[in-house]
Amino acid sequence: MFAHEFMRNAFLAGSFVALASGLVGYFVVLRSQVFAGDALSHVAFTGALAAAAAGIDIRLGLFVATIAVAMGMGLLGDRARPDDVVIGSVFAWVLGLGALFLSIFTNGSSGENGTAAVRVLFGSILGLSAADARLAAVIALLAALALLAIARPLLFGSLDPDVARSLGLPLRVVGVGFFALLAVVAAEATQAVGALLLLGLLAAPGGAARLLTDNPWRGLALSAALALASMWGGLALSYEVASLPPSFAVIAIASAFFVLAALRARLRSGFDRQRRMTGGSVFRIEA
Amino acid sequence: MAIELAGLSWNPVSDLEQLTEFPFMVQALEAGTIVAVMAGAIGWFMVLRRQTFAGHTLSVIAFPGAAGATLAGLPIALGYFGVCGIAALALSQVSRPGRESPSSESAAIGTVQAFGLGLGFLFVTLYSGQLSDLESLLFGTFLGITAAQVQTLLGVALAALALLAVIGRPLLFASVDGAVARAAGVPTGALALAFLLLLGLAVAATAEITGALLVFALLVTPAATAQQITARPGAGLAISMALALAVTWLGLGIAYFSPYPVGFWVTSLSFGLYVAVRLLLGVLARRGPEPLGALA
Numbered sequence: 001m002f003a004h005e006f007m008r009n010a011f012l013a014g015s016f017v018a019l020a021s022g023l024v025g026y027f028v029v030l031r032s033q034v035f036a037g038d039a040l041s042h043v044a045f046t047g048a049l050a051a052a053a054a055g056i057d058i059r060l061g062l063f064v065a066t067i068a069v070a071m072g073m074g075l076l077g078d079r080a081r082p083d084d085v086v087i088g089s090v091f092a093w094v095l096g097l098g099a100l101f102l103s104i105f106t107n108g109s110s111g112e113n114g115t116a117a118v119r120v121l122f123g124s125i126l127g128l129s130a131a132d133a134r135l136a137a138v139i140a141l142l143a144a145l146a147l148l149a150i151a152r153p154l155l156f157g158s159l160d161p162d163v164a165r166s167l168g169l170p171l172r173v174v175g176v177g178f179f180a181l182l183a184v185v186a187a188e189a190t191q192a193v194g195a196l197l198l199l200g201l202l203a204a205p206g207g208a209a210r211l212l213t214d215n216p217w218r219g220l221a222l223s224a225a226l227a228l229a230s231m232w233g234g235l236a237l238s239y240e241v242a243s244l245p246p247s248f249a250v251i252a253i254a255s256a257f258f259v260l261a262a263l264r265a266r267l268r269s270g271f272d273r274q275r276r277m278t279g280g281s282v283f284r285i286e287a
Numbered sequence: 288m289a290i291e292l293a294g295l296s297w298n299p300v301s302d303l304e305q306l307t308e309f310p311f312m313v314q315a316l317e318a319g320t321i322v323a324v325m326a327g328a329i330g331w332f333m334v335l336r337r338q339t340f341a342g343h344t345l346s347v348i349a350f351p352g353a354a355g356a357t358l359a360g361l362p363i364a365l366g367y368f369g370v371c372g373i374a375a376l377a378l379s380q381v382s383r384p385g386r387e388s389p390s391s392e393s394a395a396i397g398t399v400q401a402f403g404l405g406l407g408f409l410f411v412t413l414y415s416g417q418l419s420d421l422e423s424l425l426f427g428t429f430l431g432i433t434a435a436q437v438q439t440l441l442g443v444a445l446a447a448l449a450l451l452a453v454i455g456r457p458l459l460f461a462s463v464d465g466a467v468a469r470a471a472g473v474p475t476g477a478l479a480l481a482f483l484l485l486l487g488l489a490v491a492a493t494a495e496i497t498g499a500l501l502v503f504a505l506l507v508t509p510a511a512t513a514q515q516i517t518a519r520p521g522a523g524l525a526i527s528m529a530l531a532l533a534v535t536w537l538g539l540g541i542a543y544f545s546p547y548p549v550g551f552w553v554t555s556l557s558f559g560l561y562v563a564v565r566l567l568l569g570v571l572a573r574r575g576p577e578p579l580g581a582l583a
Contacts (some may be wrong), residue, residue: 029393029394032393034393034394034396034397035393037397038397038400084337084339084340085334085339085507085511086511088339088342088343088503088507088508089503089507089508089511089557089558089561090558091503092500092501092502092503092504092507092508092554092557092558093504093554093555093558095426095500095501095550095554096426096501096504096550096551096552096553096554096555096558097551097554097555099422099425099426099427099498099501099548099550099551099554100547100548100551102422102426102548103546103547103548103551104547106422117422118421121408121421121425122405122408194408196401196404196405196408197401197404197405197408198401199397199398199400199401200397200398200400200401200402200405201401202397203393203394203396203397203398203401204394204397204398204401206394207394207395207397207398210394243412243413244409245405245408245409245412247405247408248405248406248408248409248412251401251402251405252402252405252406254398254401255398255399255401255402258394258395258398262395
C-alpha cells in the first residue's frame with residue numbers, strides 16, 4: 001500500500017488532519033458547537049467554489065471564507081445563537097450561492113472542472129501532491145499544537161464559564177481563538193473528506209469520546225485517537241476496495257465508533273436504571 | 288459578475304409564451320406549483336412546531352435515498368419517498384425528549400448527517416454516473432421532470448394536503464399548547480407521528496425540485512416569512528403557500544433565461560424576501576410605539 005506515492009501523501013496529510021480534527025472536534029462537542037461546525041462546512045463549500053469560479057487557488061477561498069465567518073461568529077459570541085429557522089434559511093442560501101459558483105465554474109470551461117466541484121464537496125485525499133500533503137500536514141500540526149496550547153483555559157472556560165471568568169481568564173479571546181482554529185481545521189478537513197462530510201470527522205470522534213469518558217484529558221486523547229483510527233482505517237479500506245471512496249470510508253468508520261459508543265452508554269444507563277429500580281422495589285418492600 | 292438573461296425580451300406575453308413553449312418547462316412549472324403549495328402548507332406547521340431540525344435531517348437523508356434508487360435502477364421518486372417515510376418513522380421513535388445530554392445529541396445529528404451524505408456519495412460513485420447527476424441530486428434541476436413524475440407528485444400532494452386538512456385543527460392545538468391539548472384528550476402522540484410522515488412526504492417532494500441540500504428554501508423560509516407577518520393560522524398558511532408559489536415560479540422563470548441553476552434562484556429569492564420582511568417589520572415596530580412613548 002505504501003509503495004504508491006499517492007497513498008503515502010494521503011496518509012501523511014490524513015494523519016495530521018485527523019489528529020487536528022479529533023482534538024478540535026472534542027471541544028466542538030464539549031462546547032455544544034456542532035452547529036458552528038455545520039455552518040463552517042457550508043461556508044467552506046461556497047468559499048472554495050467562489051475561488052474556483054474566480055480562477056484562484058481553491059485553498060485560498062477555503063481559508064479566507066471559513067476564517068472570516070468563524071471570526072464573525074466568535075466575536076458575536078452568545079448573541080450569535082439565533083434560532084434554527086434563521087440558521088436554516090441562511091444555510092440554504094449559502095449553499096444556493098455555492099450552487100451558483102459551481103455552475104459558473106463548470107460553465108466556464110468543461111470537463112475536469114466538474115471533478116473539482118466533487119473534490120470540494122466530498123474530498124480528494126488521494127489526489128494530493130507531495131507538496132500539497134506536506135503543506136496540509138504542517139498546517140494541521142500547527143493547528144493541533146495551538147489547540148493544545150490553549151487547551152487548559154479552553155477546557156476550564158467550556159466546563160465552568162462563570163468560575164473561569166471570575167478567575168480572570170480571558171474567555172472571549174480564548175473563544176475567538178478556538179473559532180479561528182476550528183476554521184483552519186474545517187478548511188483542512190475539506191481537502192481530506194470534503195465540505196459535506198467534515199462535520200462527521202469533527203462530531204463523531206468527539207461525540208464518541210464524550211460518551212466513553214467523563215475525564216476531559218482522556219476524552220481529548222481518545223477523540224484524537226478515534227479520528228486517527230478512522231482516517232487510517234478508511235484509507236486502508238478504500239485502498240483494498242477500489243470502488244469505495246476514501247472520504248466515505250473514513251466517515252463510515254467514524255460513525256461506527258460513535259454508534260458503538262452510544263450503544264455502550266445506553267447499555268450502561270439501562271443497567272443503572274435496572275439496579276435503581278430493583279433497589280427501589282426492595283426498599284419499598286422493606287418499608 | 289454580470290448576470291445576463293439570454294433570450295429575455297422583457298415583453299411579458301412573449302416571454303411567457305417562450306417559457307411554456309417546451310413541454311419540459313411546462314412540466315417543471317406544474318411540478319413546482321404542486322411542490323410549492325405542499326411545502327408552503329406543511330412548512331408552516333413545521334416552523335410552528337419548531338421541527339426544522341427534523342426537516343433538515345430528513346432532507347439530508349433524502350440524498351442517499353435518491354442516489355440509492357438510481358443505483359438500484361428504481362425510480363428516483365421511490366427513493367425519495369421511501370427513504371423519507373422510513374426516516375420519519377425512525378425520527379418519531381428517536382426524538383423522545385430528554386433522553387440524552389444535548390451535546391451528545393447534536394454530535395449524533397452531525398454524525399448522521401455526514402454519514403448520510405457520505406452514503407449518497409458512495410452510491411453516486413458506484414453508479415459511476417455523470418457528475419451532473421450528483422449536482423442535480425444535491426442542488427436540484429428542472430430539466431427532465433416527466434409527466435409521470437408530475438402525476439405522482441400531484442397524487443402525493445393531494446393525499447398529504449387532505450390528511451393535513453383532516454388533522455389540521457387538532458394539530459394546530461397540539462402544536463400551540465401541547466399540555467392543554469393532551470389534557471383535552473387530543474391524541475398528541477399520534478398527531479406528532481402523522482405530522483412527521485407528512486413532513487417526510489413534503490421533504491421528498493421538495494427535494495425533487497430544489498435538490499436535497501436546498502429543501503429549506505421552500506419548506507422553511509416562506510413559512511418563516513409568513514409567521515413574521517401574521518400569527519393567525521389561516522392567513523399565515525395562505526401567505527406561506529403564496530410566497531412559496533411566487534418564489535418557485537420566479538425562480539424557475541429566471542433559471543430558464545439564465546445560465547445559473549434553479550436552486551440558486553429559489554434560495555436567493557426566498558431568503559431575500561425573508562430578510563426584506565424582517566427589516567421592514569423591524570422598521571415598522573420601531574416606528575410603531577413612538578406615539579405611545581411620546582404620550583407617556
